[in-house]
Amino acid sequence: MHYESDDEVSVTLAGTDPALGALINRVGAISLALPSDPFVALIRSIVGQQLSERAARAIFARLSDTLDITPRALASADEPKLRAAGLSRQKSSYVQETARRFLSGDFDPHRLEGLTDEDAMSQLMRLRGVGPWSAEMFLMFALGRPDILALDDLGVRAQAGEMMGLGRPASREELIERAEAWRPHRSAACFYLMASRARSAVRR
Numbered sequence: 001m002h003y004e005s006d007d008e009v010s011v012t013l014a015g016t017d018p019a020l021g022a023l024i025n026r027v028g029a030i031s032l033a034l035p036s037d038p039f040v041a042l043i044r045s046i047v048g049q050q051l052s053e054r055a056a057r058a059i060f061a062r063l064s065d066t067l068d069i070t071p072r073a074l075a076s077a078d079e080p081k082l083r084a085a086g087l088s089r090q091k092s093s094y095v096q097e098t099a100r101r102f103l104s105g106d107f108d109p110h111r112l113e114g115l116t117d118e119d120a121m122s123q124l125m126r127l128r129g130v131g132p133w134s135a136e137m138f139l140m141f142a143l144g145r146p147d148i149l150a151l152d153d154l155g156v157r158a159q160a161g162e163m164m165g166l167g168r169p170a171s172r173e174e175l176i177e178r179a180e181a182w183r184p185h186r187s188a189a190c191f192y193l194m195a196s197r198a199r200s201a202v203r204r
Contacts, residue, residue, distance in 0.1 A: 001032040001034065001144060001191075002029070002030070002031045003029065003030050003192070004029045005024050005025050005027075005028060005029070010188070010192075012185060013185055013189055017178070017182065019163050019164065020182070020189060020192070023193070023196050024192050027195045027196050032191060034141070034142065035142055038109040038138075038142050038143070039069070039099075041138060041141060042098060042109070042134075042138055042142065043060075043074070043095055043098065044056075044060055045130070045133075045137045045141075046091065046094050046095055046098065046129045046134055047060050047063065047095070048060070048137070049091075049133055049134050058086070059085060059086035059087065062084075062086055063082070063085040063086070063087065065085075066081055066084065066085050067082075067085075070099075071099040071103045072099075073099075074095055074096060074098075074099035075096055075099035079092050082095065090129075091129065093128070094127075094129025094130075097128050097129070098128075098129065098130075101127065107126075109143075111123070112143065117139060117148060120135075120139060120143075120145075121135045121136070121139065124138060124139075131152070132151070133150075133152035136149075136150050136151065137150070140190065140191075144187075145187060146184060146185060146188065147183060147184040147185065147186045148186060148187045148190070149175070149179050150187075150190040150193075150194075151172055151175060153190070153194070154169065155193075155197045156175070156193045156197070157169040157171075157172075158170075158197065159193040159196050159200075160193055161174075163193070164178065
């Protein structure tokens with residue numbers, strides 16, 4: 001996925017929300033590669049839940065160095081290996097149960113293709129350890145769904161609050177209301193908010 005400030009999606013967003021348009025112009029181009037393996041993407045989302053991006057990256061890197069990120073390897077891994085990579089006992093169990101459900105065919109991400117965003121979210125959250133944030137991230141980053149609102153991403157809400165001049169993170173209700181104007185490109189709007197947040201953090 002690639003966005004430029006003058007492409008159709010970005011221009012449409014800027015036309016419906018001038019403040020977002022100003023942010024888009026500041027951010028410029030952003031590129032996001034869809035992962036080739038949805039299992040890896042889902043495990044990454046589970047690992048990253050309730051962690052900073054830096055901590056999540058570090059733990060996932062250690063996990064990748066320790067084990068192959070495949071359903072078979074994770075399902076059969078000894079818990080001490082998962083814990084040594086930095087996973088909590090609870091997240092270790094989530095990762096292994098997800099791996100077993102992929103192995104058995106009980107969960108197949110391809111079955112999400114014909115579902116609405118809401119139904120796909122519901123199916124994902126039937127996996128232990130996959131909450132709203134993990135489901136949102138998977139639909140946006142792994143499946144490339146164009147109209148997902150990252151309502152449970154604190155960084156998105158913080159940057160939205162700054163953009164809206166609130167002096168604090170936007171509440172869920174405030175973000176939902178503001179994002180109505182972004183349909184059907186709410187994923188792109190969130191990508192821009194995430195990119196702006198990341199670049200602000202680097203400047204600090």
